[in-house]
Amino acid sequence: MLALVEKPMTTDWTNKAEEIAAAIAGHAAKHDSDDSFVAEGFAALEEAGFFSALVPEELGGGGASVGEICDVIRIVGRSCGSTALAAAMHSHIVAVAAWRWKNQGAPTDGLLKRIAAEKLKLVSSGGSDWLKSAGTMEKVEGGYKLTARKAFASGSPTGSLLMTSAVYDDPTDGPTVLHFAAPLKGEGVSIQPTWQTMGMRGTGSDDVVFDGMFIPDAAISGKRPQGQWHMLFHIISMIAFALIYSAYRGIAEGARTRALEIAKKRPQDPMLAQLVGEMENALLSATLAHKRMIEIAETGTPGPETTSEAMQCRTLTGQAAIDTVAKAMEVAGGAAFYRKTGLERSFRDVQAGRFHPLQEKPQLDLAGRVALGWDIDG
Numbered sequence: 001m002l003a004l005v006e007k008p009m010t011t012d013w014t015n016k017a018e019e020i021a022a023a024i025a026g027h028a029a030k031h032d033s034d035d036s037f038v039a040e041g042f043a044a045l046e047e048a049g050f051f052s053a054l055v056p057e058e059l060g061g062g063g064a065s066v067g068e069i070c071d072v073i074r075i076v077g078r079s080c081g082s083t084a085l086a087a088a089m090h091s092h093i094v095a096v097a098a099w100r101w102k103n104q105g106a107p108t109d110g111l112l113k114r115i116a117a118e119k120l121k122l123v124s125s126g127g128s129d130w131l132k133s134a135g136t137m138e139k140v141e142g143g144y145k146l147t148a149r150k151a152f153a154s155g156s157p158t159g160s161l162l163m164t165s166a167v168y169d170d171p172t173d174g175p176t177v178l179h180f181a182a183p184l185k186g187e188g189v190s191i192q193p194t195w196q197t198m199g200m201r202g203t204g205s206d207d208v209v210f211d212g213m214f215i216p217d218a219a220i221s222g223k224r225p226q227g228q229w230h231m232l233f234h235i236i237s238m239i240a241f242a243l244i245y246s247a248y249r250g251i252a253e254g255a256r257t258r259a260l261e262i263a264k265k266r267p268q269d270p271m272l273a274q275l276v277g278e279m280e281n282a283l284l285s286a287t288l289a290h291k292r293m294i295e296i297a298e299t300g301t302p303g304p305e306t307t308s309e310a311m312q313c314r315t316l317t318g319q320a321a322i323d324t325v326a327k328a329m330e331v332a333g334g335a336a337f338y339r340k341t342g343l344e345r346s347f348r349d350v351q352a353g354r355f356h357p358l359q360e361k362p363q364l365d366l367a368g369r370v371a372l373g374w375d376i377d378g
Helices: 013-034 039-047 066-079 081-104 109-118 231-263 270-299 304-337 343-354 360-372
Strands: 122-124 136-140 143-153 161-170 174-183 189-192 206-216 220-225
Touching: 013 039, 013 066, 013 081, 013 343, 039 081, 066 081, 066 231, 066 270, 081 109, 081 122, 081 231, 081 343, 143 161, 174 206, 231 270, 231 304, 231 343, 270 304, 304 343, 304 360
Parallel strands: 122 161, 136 161
Antiparallel strands: 136 143, 143 206, 161 174, 174 220, 189 206
């Protein structure tokens, strides 16, 4: 008789996400009020194995799909947008590294194995760097000295590595962006508590300051001309924003639920029904655009056309999420103005969806250039 091979148990991420969302809901307002990091949310996610979930099973991780983790972030975002967004920032780095290993044979397996084995939490500076990058690299024996201030480093209070870049003025090739992982603890690095903001106050998105930190040659994982689109950024655009905008869709869903709880206690009124209908339309718009983002992330081929569509969906999802929360405030009426309802926090948190790259006007420019067949670096 043939021996039966026992399949590894798969994680029910939807169920886990709902448990985590319920457990952390009571902490969200406190972190919002005192600008403190969402430690309870991250602890719950770590206990569930979330931070290594996107690492392929062959490399010691959970082997989850992008869609599964988008679902986790969305559900958590209903209760706490800050936990969801900070978790998304780690997740998109892992997802991109896993895609590159699987599809390009890129040597990202070392990082992915470390994430699983050492329970690393990754922090991104991509939102403040993007194509031009920031900071300088000075060539020294065996490597470079890094001088930079990196803003919007979500998750930095508990982060292990900052996945970042800086500009080296190459004597032959001119301004060149070098990509590398920099430790968030040790000589030459400090975290400046600058994150006092309108919303997403619990993400710990403080500034990371590098003052001459040594980055060895072996740590450089890639290089590219400054300010130009590179295949790495087409991969990032294809995958990352489905995860990031899961948080905003989740915030919109949470706001809709709270608004309906308030509205259902009122007498029937055609005007109220119409307001709710407008809220429902806005949320459906966010849902449809975001689902397309997930499809692109899981099945797309990186390149200008894919990037353009993913970025269009990023704009549409963000706008519709903002519209949903604004309409939820209107549905709830004056009660929405009180902090205890959570709607004013949702309203502030969802505004952050405006600021991730590509912001609306650069996104429109890219879409137009792709449609017209123009050079996207023009």
